[in-house]
Amino acid sequence: MPRSVSADVWTGRIDHTERRSSFRYHQLVERVDLENMPISADRTCALIGFECEEGVRRNQGRVGAAQAPNAIRQALASLPWRQSEGKRLVDVGNVSCQGDKLEEAQEELGQAVSELLSKSATPIILGGGHETLYGHYAGVRKHIGNDASLGIINIDAHFDLRSYEKQPSSGTMFRQILEHDPNSRYYVLGIQRFGNTQELFDKADELGVRYVYEEEMAGERLQDILASLHAFIENHDHVMLTLCTDVLNAAFAPGVSAPSPFGLTPMLVRSLIRAVAAHKKTLSFDICEVNPVLDENGRTVKLGAYLTNEAIMAFLGGDNYDFST
Numbered sequence: 001m002p003r004s005v006s007a008d009v010w011t012g013r014i015d016h017t018e019r020r021s022s023f024r025y026h027q028l029v030e031r032v033d034l035e036n037m038p039i040s041a042d043r044t045c046a047l048i049g050f051e052c053e054e055g056v057r058r059n060q061g062r063v064g065a066a067q068a069p070n071a072i073r074q075a076l077a078s079l080p081w082r083q084s085e086g087k088r089l090v091d092v093g094n095v096s097c098q099g100d101k102l103e104e105a106q107e108e109l110g111q112a113v114s115e116l117l118s119k120s121a122t123p124i125i126l127g128g129g130h131e132t133l134y135g136h137y138a139g140v141r142k143h144i145g146n147d148a149s150l151g152i153i154n155i156d157a158h159f160d161l162r163s164y165e166k167q168p169s170s171g172t173m174f175r176q177i178l179e180h181d182p183n184s185r186y187y188v189l190g191i192q193r194f195g196n197t198q199e200l201f202d203k204a205d206e207l208g209v210r211y212v213y214e215e216e217m218a219g220e221r222l223q224d225i226l227a228s229l230h231a232f233i234e235n236h237d238h239v240m241l242t243l244c245t246d247v248l249n250a251a252f253a254p255g256v257s258a259p260s261p262f263g264l265t266p267m268l269v270r271s272l273i274r275a276v277a278a279h280k281k282t283l284s285f286d287i288c289e290v291n292p293v294l295d296e297n298g299r300t301v302k303l304g305a306y307l308t309n310e311a312i313m314a315f316l317g318g319d320n321y322d323f324s325t
């Protein structure tokens with residue numbers, strides 16, 4: 001079971017104590033116990049953190065991502081809450097990796113994600129290294145059953161299709177999934193031509209992975225990409241979305257294990273998140289690889305919080321947030 005976070009994490013500027021139109025996240029979020037959480041009648045997003053960097057460590061990366069869940073919460077706390085009554089945000093706390101027990105932590109996260117889905121809440125998972133995705137996936141698959149088709153959309157500079165023969169890591173998850181699950185398909189956007197070895201491109205082709213290079217995503221091509229994303233979503237029973245923050249240009253997101261000098265702009269990533277999270281087939285979202293230890297003046301954490309806010313707003317919808325067109 002996740003452990004709840006301290007109330008200190010959810011503090012920030014207060015403009016008014018009662019007028020909802022002046023509320024920020026920290027005035028609205030409800031810290032709840034997953035075990036006792038009722039089935040949601042209202043549209044509800046549920047934050048769950050995954051304090052884990054063991055996958056990054058195993059993948060020879062730079063650790064620090066385990067500190068991201070609470071750092072992202074603190075950055076979210078002061079953002080304005082612009083949703084009408086009847087739209088809720090709950091926080092069920094953090095699952096933490098103990099020592100090198102990555103697989104146990106991923107299982108625990110999967111259990112929690114599946115419980116959230118069964119309570120009609122939309123899981124918003126704050127990673128953690130990108131190994132968070134495997135726990136996220138396990139929870140979604142448990143909830144939808146083995147026969148439903150699942151489209152996994154990854155916004156990432158990397159394929160994460162490495163061999164897991166020795167051990168799973170933050171670079172292996174999609175190969176783990178595709179080699180065991182015939183009903184899952186993988187679409188990754190933002191691939192760096194020189195951020196992946198030829199072996200990984202070959203593996204992507206072998207496993208039927210659909211991918212778009214970062215350099216193909218600028219300008220007018222975005223409309224075609226959004227159309228292809230829409231078609232991918234339509235072709236599956238359910239969809240899940242994962243964001244590997246290192247897909248962003250290193251100038252905007254220096255606080256990641258493997259920065260991308262030619263990465264995407266925040267505005268483009270925002271468009272992708274809005275398009276996918278607004279679709280009714282999309283069940284859940286995770287943000288991974290934010291590393292507060294490597295950050296510069298909190299800018300990656302802040303950007304991570306803003307992109308998480310975009311996902312939450314798109315899931316909850318409403319007059320100002322109808323991104324589904």
Ligand SMILES: N=CN[C@@H](CCC(=O)O)C(=O)O
Pocket residue numbers: 059061130158159160162170171195196257258
């Ligand atoms: N999560 C993925 N990480 C990348 C790291 C690449 C790098 O360190 O350059 C990968 O495994 O390919």
Ligand SMILES: [Mn+2]
Pocket residue numbers: 156157158244245246247
């Ligand atoms: Mn990546």
Ligand SMILES: [Mn+2]
Pocket residue numbers: 130156158160170244
């Ligand atoms: Mn990744």
